[in-house]
Amino acid sequence: MDKKTAVYICTGCGIGESLDIDALVKVAAKEGKVPVCKTHGFFCGSEGLAQIKNDLENEGVNSVVIAGCSSRVNYDVFDFGPSVLTERANIRELVTWTHPANDEDTQMMAEDNLRMSLAKIKHVEPPEPFCGENMVKTVLVVGGGLTGITAALEAAKTGYKTVLVEKNQALGGWLNGLHRLAPRKAPYTEPEEVDIANKIKELSLYPDLKVYTGAEIEEIAGAPGMFEVSIRQDSGIARERVGSVILATGAVPYDATKLDHLAYGKFDNVITAQKLEELAGQGEIVRPGDGKAVQSIAFIQCAGSRDPEHLPYCSAVCCVESLKQATYLKEQNPEAAVYIFYKDLRAPGEYERLYKKVQQDGVIFVRGDITGIDEDDEKNLIVKAQDVLTQSEISTESVDMVVLATGMVPTTAFGENPEAQGETESDDKAAASEVILKSNLLNLAYRQGPELPTLKYGFSDSNFICFPYETRRTGIYAAGSVRAPMDEASCVEDAAGAALKAIQCMELSDQGSAVHPRVWDLSFPEFAMQRCTQCKRCTVECPFGAINEDEKANPLPNPTRCRRCGVCMGACPERIISFKNYSVPMIGSMIKAIEVPDEDEEKPRILVFACENDAYPALDMAGINGLRYNSWVRIVPVRCLGSINLVWIADTLSNGIDGILLLGCKHGDDYQCHFVKGSELAEYRLSKVSETLDRLSLESDRVRMEEVSIVDYDKIPAILDSFAERLEELGPNPYKGF
C-alpha cells in the first residue's frame, strides 16, 4: 500500500524535559521525510488524540508512528482499526525513564529508536488474512471413552458439527469396565452409578454428530480448518473434512505381569483393580478360581506407581479407586475384613470425605511397604508389611484376595520410536531433539512425525501451568487421561475445555488469525520459493510441524498450522521466508537505521534482540521502576529469539555495532518459551555463528544470550552493563566506519 506516514512525538511523562524535541522532529521530518510530524504534551489525552484522528480522517494519513510510551500501555487509546498501521517508538520506558535527562547519549538513543520505527513502518504491510478454500468448522474427536464422548457432546451442544471415531465396536472405553464411579458430588461418600450408557444415548440427539465405531484413523492430512481425515472402518475408508482434532484416547492400566514383587501371576487370587471392577459388575464378589465369596481383602496401593523401576509418577486416581472398591466389600458384608496398604493416602479435596466414611466402615489402613505375600494351602493370601505407625513389621491373617491398585499409562506412550530405526537424518537430531512414537492414533501426514510429540512419561501434556491446552500441534488438543493422570471428574472438565479450544481454533483459523499466544495476528509466513535450496532447516526446526515437504524436499507451508513465531524465518539461510508485518529486511533496515558513531567518539553500540513475551516486558518494567543502564543499547523487539536470522548478526556487526545481546525465555526442561524451543534454537544457532564471526575476525564474545523473565526486571541493568563492560575490554568493532 502507498503509505502516508505521520509521526506524533509525545512530550508528556517527562519526555519533553529530558529530550531535545526539535531534534527529534528533524529526524522524522528531514531524515524520515514524513509528510506530517506533530508534537503534543499529552497525546493519550482527548485533545492530543483528536489531532491524530483528524489527520487520519482528513489528511489521508494511513500509517502512524507514535513516539512516546511503550506499546504495552494505552493499547486501546492508540488503536485506530486494522486499516491504519500503528507503530510505537518507545522513548519513555526504554529511554527517558532509564537514562539521564538532557544527555547527548540519551538523545541519540531516542533518535535511533525513532529511526528504527520509521525504518520498520516502511517495510510493514497490513497483513491480509490467509483464507483457505472450503474451510470447515467440524470437530474430530479421536477416542470414544468418557472424555471423547463428553468432548463430542460439548462441541455439538455449542452448535458445531462433530465426528467421533472409536477403535472398539462399543463406545464407553474404560467406563465400560467400571462397576461404579467415585463420588463426584456432595456428600462425596457414596460411589455413583456409571452413567456412560445415557451419555452414549445422548450422542444420538445431535444430527450433526457422526459416530464411527470399530474405526481407526488411517490418516489426517492438511491443517486446521481443512483437515482431510481418512477413517478405516471394516476394511472400507470413509473421508471427513474437519477443522480441529481432540485426542481423547485415554490411558490403559500398567502391565501387572511386571509386578512380580507383588506376586501377580504367582498366586491366582492376586488380581488387578480392573479385574475387581469386572467381578463386582457380575454381582457378589467371588474368587475367580474357586468361586469362594470374598470375606476378606487387601488393597495394595502404588502397585507400579511411584516406583523408579516401573512408573516414577503417581497415577493420581488409584487411592480413591481403592476407597471406592472397599465400599463394594463392605456393602456386600459389613463385617468383611478390608485392608488398604498405602505409601501416602492421596484422597485430595472432597475425596477426604470418602476416606473418612470408609474408615468409619471399619477398613484398616496400613502405612508402609509390602515386605512379602505368601499363599496358604486354601489359596488364601497372607500379606506382610511394615507398619510405620507402630514401627514394626506386621502380618495380616489370611485374606481371600489381594487387589493391586495398578497405575495408568497413556496410549501415547506406546509405539516404536522412529529415531531408533534411524529414520530421521542425523543433523536433524540436534535441532529436532524430539521423539514422536508411532502410536497409531492420529497418523498425521506431518513431515515431523505421525503423532503429537511424545513428552515425559508419554503424556502429551502442555508444559505450562496457566495454559494447560498449549499444544505442540495447532488445532490438535489432547484431553483426559492421555494428557495426565486424572480421575473421571477431571476428564469431563478437560473434555469441555479442549472442546472450547478446538472451536476457538476453527473460528480463528476461519478469520486467518493465529491461535494462542498470538491470537489476532493475521500475518503468516510467505515463501519466495524461487530462492529455496531445499535445505529442510525450516521444515525440521518448526516447533509446530507446520511445514511439510514435497518429494523434492521443497517446503509446503500450512498457514493455519502456523503459530506465527517466525522460527522458520530465523532458520532459513536464504532468507526466503517473511511475514507481511515481520520480515528479514524489516529488521535489517531497523539495524541499518541505527547511527553508529565513529570509533574516536567512544560511543559503543549494543543491539539487543528482546523477545516480546518475556524480555520486552522486563525491559518495560525496568523503565517503570526507573532503573538505570548504559545508553549504548538499541532494543529491537522480536516475536521470538528463534526468529532471529543469522544475517542480522552479520549486518549488525558489519554495520559497526560493537555487540549483540539476545534476551529471551528460559529453555531446557522447564522451558518458558511459548514457542517451545525458540530460545533453545537461538542458542544452538549462536553456537554456529562463531564460524561467521571468525571469518569476520571478530571475537565470539560480541554475541551473548541471556535468559530473562518479566520478574527478573531488576537484573536487566546488570545484564546490559556487564555486557557493555565486556565490549569495552574487546574494544570497538573494527568494521566501524566502513
Place this chain on the structure above:
Amino acid sequence: MNIVVCVKQTFDTEAKIVFDSQGRIDPNGVNLIVNPYDEFALEEGIRLKEKFGGTVTAVSMGGARAQEALRTALAMGADKALLVSDPALNDADEWVSTQALAQAISKIPHDIILAGRVAIDDGSSQVCVRLAEELHLPSVSTVLKFSVEGNKVTAVREIDGGTETLEVELPVVLTAQKGINGNEPRYPSVAGIMKAKKKELKTMTLADLGLSALEPKMKISKYDLPAPRQAGKKIPGEPAAAAQELVRLLHEEAKVL
C-alpha cells in the same frame, strides 16, 4: 511335668461381711476374688511349666461363680481348669472338701500340687495338707523357696522364728507363702485373656466323682462380727506427765506392759 494348682474363690479383702436372716454370711453383692495366696501358687505353677514344659491344671471347689476364679487362672496361663461343684458341698468342712478334691485330683496326672498357704476367708490352712494325706503324698507347707532337680524337690519353709529346708521326692504337695520364689503374680496379656475364653473348664459333681453325699464332721454353729474398734483416748497435759499416764494405762487397762 504335670502341675496341679488348687485355687479358692474368696471374699474380697475389702468386702463388708453382712449376715442374712439365718445369721449366715450373705454372699450376694459381695465382690469375689481369687485367694491372693493361691495367685502366688498359680504364678509359680505357670513358671514351672514355662521352665519344664507340661501342663498346669487349676482345680477349685465352689458354686457356679467360682468359674470366674478359674477363668482368671486360665487367663494367667493355666492350661486346663476343673471345678468340683455340687449343692451337697455347700456346708462342706475341711474333711468333706478334701475328700472331694482328692477324688478329683487323683483322676488327673499330678507331679506337683501347689496351693496357697491359707485362704483369707476361713483361714483353716488345712485342706491341702489333708489332701496330701489322702493322696499319700509328702507335703511341705508355707514354702518360701523351692527348686526342682529331676524328681527331687528342695524346699525352704517358714517356721516360728526361722526357716527349715527339706528335700522331698515327687510327687509332692507344696503350699505357697506370699512371694514364693520371689514371684509376682503376672498381668495377663489381652491375648491371654481372649485365649482363656476357649480353654477347657470342666465341672464335676460328686456323682461324676463317684462319691455319694458326705457327712461333714464339723458344723458351724454361729457367726458373729468382731467387736467394733473403740475410739482412741486423748491424754491431755504436759508431755512428761502424759507419758507417765500412758505407761499406767498400758499396764493396767490394756495389760500389754
Place this chain on the structure above:
Amino acid sequence: MDEIKNVSLEMKDYIASSGAETLSWCMQCGLCTNLCPWRLVPGEVSENFNIRKMQRLGQLGLEGFEEENILFACVTCGMCQINCPRNVEIIDNVRSMRNTTVGAGFLPAHLRPIAGSLHANGNPWSGEREKRAAWQNGLDIPAFTEDTEYLLFVCCTSCYDTRSQKIAKSIVRLLKAAGVNFGVLTAEENCCGESIRKLGDEELFQKLAQGNIDLFKRNGVKKIITTSPHCLYAFKKDYPELGGEFEVMHYSEVLAQLVKEGKLAFPEELVRKVTFHDPCYLGRHNQVFDPPRELIQAIPGVEFVELDRSRNKSLCCAGGGGRIWAEVPMGERFGELRITGAVEKQADTLVTACPYCIIMLDDACAGLEKGDVLQVMEMSELLCKALDPK
C-alpha cells in the same frame, strides 16, 4: 522392628465391642499424642505414654497396649478428644481397652482396694456406707421428698474426706442462702461411678449406676445439683445409657443463675487476686466456663486473672481417669505446673470447682511449699467468705 507381629482382628473386635466404636475412625495423624498434657512433664510415663500409638495397637489388635504405665496413664482430660480432627471418642477407646483386662479381673494392684471398697461400701474411700451422711449432722439439711425441686448429690470424696467435707458444707450454705429448694438422699447413694468406669470396670460401674438410678426414680428425682464435675459427667453422659434421664447441673451453674436473678449477692469485700483452674470435667467435657467466672467476679474487691492455659486449653490437675489413686513422683505432676502458673500470674488465690482438683492442687501446693504465697480454695469456700462475715 524385630519379630513380626500378627494382626488379630478378633482382638480388635473385642476392644471395639467393649466401647471403642470410633477406634477405626482414627487416621493416625498424631495430634492427640502431641497435645497430651503428659508432654509437659518429664519422666518415664511421659516418654512411654503415646495415645496415638496405643490406639494404633488397638486398631490392629496388636499386643503391647496393656502395660500398666501405658494403658493406665491417661488422665481422661479430653485435650486430645476435643481437638481430634476425626472426632474420635478417644476416652471411650481408652476405657474399652482398660475393660479388656479389668473386665477379666486384672485391675492394677494399687486400684484393687478402690474397686473392693466400691463393691462393699459404694464409695472408693473405704468409708462405711452408714457414715456417708455423717458430715451433715448439725446442718439441718432437708431430706429430698416428692416436692423438693433439686436433689443435691454430694460426691463421695466430700462425704468422707474431712478436708473435702468443707466443700460440701459451704455449697449447702450457699444453696440455703440463695433459697434453693433442695434436699439430700446422701445415706442411700452410691458413688456416681465415673472414675471406676474410666478405669474399665464396666460391670462395677453399671452396678453402682443402676443402684443410683433406681434410688432417684424411687424418690421421683427430676433435677440434680452435683458438687463434683465428675458426677455431673456421669449423670449427664453415662446414666442415660442405662435409662437414667435427669436434668443435671453443677452447683456453679445454679448459683450463677441466681446471682443474675439477684437472689444471691456477696456483700463482703475480699481484696484478693484470684485465678481459676477450669476442671476438665466441668470445662472441656461439659463446656461450663463462665458461671464460675461470673460468681468469682461478683465478689467485690476481687481482681480476676486468667491462667495461660484456661477454658478449652485448661491443663488437667491429673486427678481424672482414676489417676487420683496413682503414685506420681514429684516433678512429674501436672498440678505443680498449675501452681507455678498461678504464682507467675501473681495470684494469691487459686480457685477451682472440683474435689479431685482440690486434692491434687493442695498436694502440689504443699509439695512446692508455695502455701505462703498461694492459697488453694474450692470456689464455694471463697463464695462463703464473701457471703457474710459470720
Place this chain on the structure above:
Amino acid sequence: MALKSILVVGGGISGLTAAVEASEAGIEVYLVEKRPYLGGRVAQMNQYFPKLCPPNCGLEINFRRIKQNPRIRIFTLAEVEKIEGAEGDFTVTVKANPRYVNENCTACGKCAQVCPVQRENEFNYGLGKTPAIFKAHEFAFPLKYVIDNKACLGTECGKCLEACQYQAIELDMQAKSFKLNVGAIVWATGWEPYDAAKIDYYGYGRFENVVTNVIFERLASANGPTGGKLLRPSDGKELESIAFIQCAGSRDENHLPYCSAVCCMASLKQATYVKALNPTAKVYMFYIDVRAMGKHEDFYTKVADDITLVKGKVGEISEDPSTKDLTLQVEDQLTGNIMRQKVDMVVLAAGMVPATFDAKVPLSVSYDEDGFIASDSQQPGIYGAGCVKKPMDVASSVKDATAAALKAIQSTVRRQLNG
C-alpha cells in the same frame, strides 16, 4: 451468529481464563473484578509449582490477549449487586466503586510521593504499608493508581492533585451502578485462606513468627514486604530453620473437613525458596499424607532430598517470649521419637475456603455443605469456575475455567437456537 454476551465475575486466574478463552471463541465478554487490578490471588504468588515459574509471566500473556481483543470489557473495583432473569437473558446490576483516578493516569507515581498518609498493604496481607494513593503492585493491570478512601484525607489535603500533571485524580468520584444484559454468567470469585487463628494451639495471630502459606509467598516475592529475602517478621532475622505444618485447618472436623488439595505442593515449593536463599537452612515439613498428585511426584522426590519430612501432625506451638523462637511439640511417627523441635519460623498450610462461603451468588444457586458452588449449580446459565467449586491448583482452575467458558457459550447458543 451474533450471540448474547457473557459475564465473568472475578478477575483471578479462573475468571481471567474464562473471559479470555470465551472472547477468543468470538463471544462478547464483560469481566467484573472487585479489586483495582486483575490477577487475583495468583498475582500475590511468587512462583507456581511444580515449574517454579513466575505467575506474572502467564498474567502478562493473558493481559496481552485482553489488550489485543476488542471483545473483552473489564470493570475493576466492581461488584455484582443483583442478578435477575434466567439463562439466556440475565439482567445484572453491577456497582462500580470509585477509583478516584481517571483514564489519564500514566502511572508516573508522582502522586504517591507526596501523599502524607500510610495504609496497610492488603496485597501483602497487611505486612508493610502504602500511601493512600497507590499502585496495587508493580505488575498491576490495568496500570492505574487507586485511592483507598478509608485512609485518604480527602479534599482538604489534595497534595496528590497538585502533583498530578494529567488531572487524573478526581477525589469526588462516586460509585455508580449500571446494568448488563448477558446470556450466561461464570462465577469465579475464588477462595480465601482459612482463618488460622481459629486453631488456638498453633498460636497464629499471637506469635509473630507463625505465618501462613499465602503470607510466606509474599515474604518470598521480590515485590513483597521483605523484597524476597524471607526475613523473620519478629526481628527481620534471616532464616536458619523453618517448619511447614500441613493440614493446619484442613482434614479436620473442627475446622475444614475436606483436604484443600494444594497445600502439600505449596509447602514443598516454599521449601525451595528457603533452600535457594540459604542452602544450609534446616527445613522441616510435618504432614499426614503428602498429596503430590500425578506428575507432581517428581517435584516431591526432588525436594524431599534436601528437607526433613516428618510424618506427624504438630501439637502445641510455644514461643520463647524473649527470642520469639518457636518450639513445636511433635512425634516423628517413623521412629516413634516424641520430640520438641525449635525453629525460627513456622508456616501453617492453612486450608482453602470458597469465597461463596460468605459472599453468595445473588441468585439461587446450590452449594455443598462447605460453601463451594455445587458441580451442578441447579441454576442454568450460571456456572462456577475454579476454586469456588472445589479446592484445586492453578492448572486445574484454568482447565475448569475453560470448561465453564464453553458451558456459558452453550447457554447463549441454546437461547439463540430456541430463543
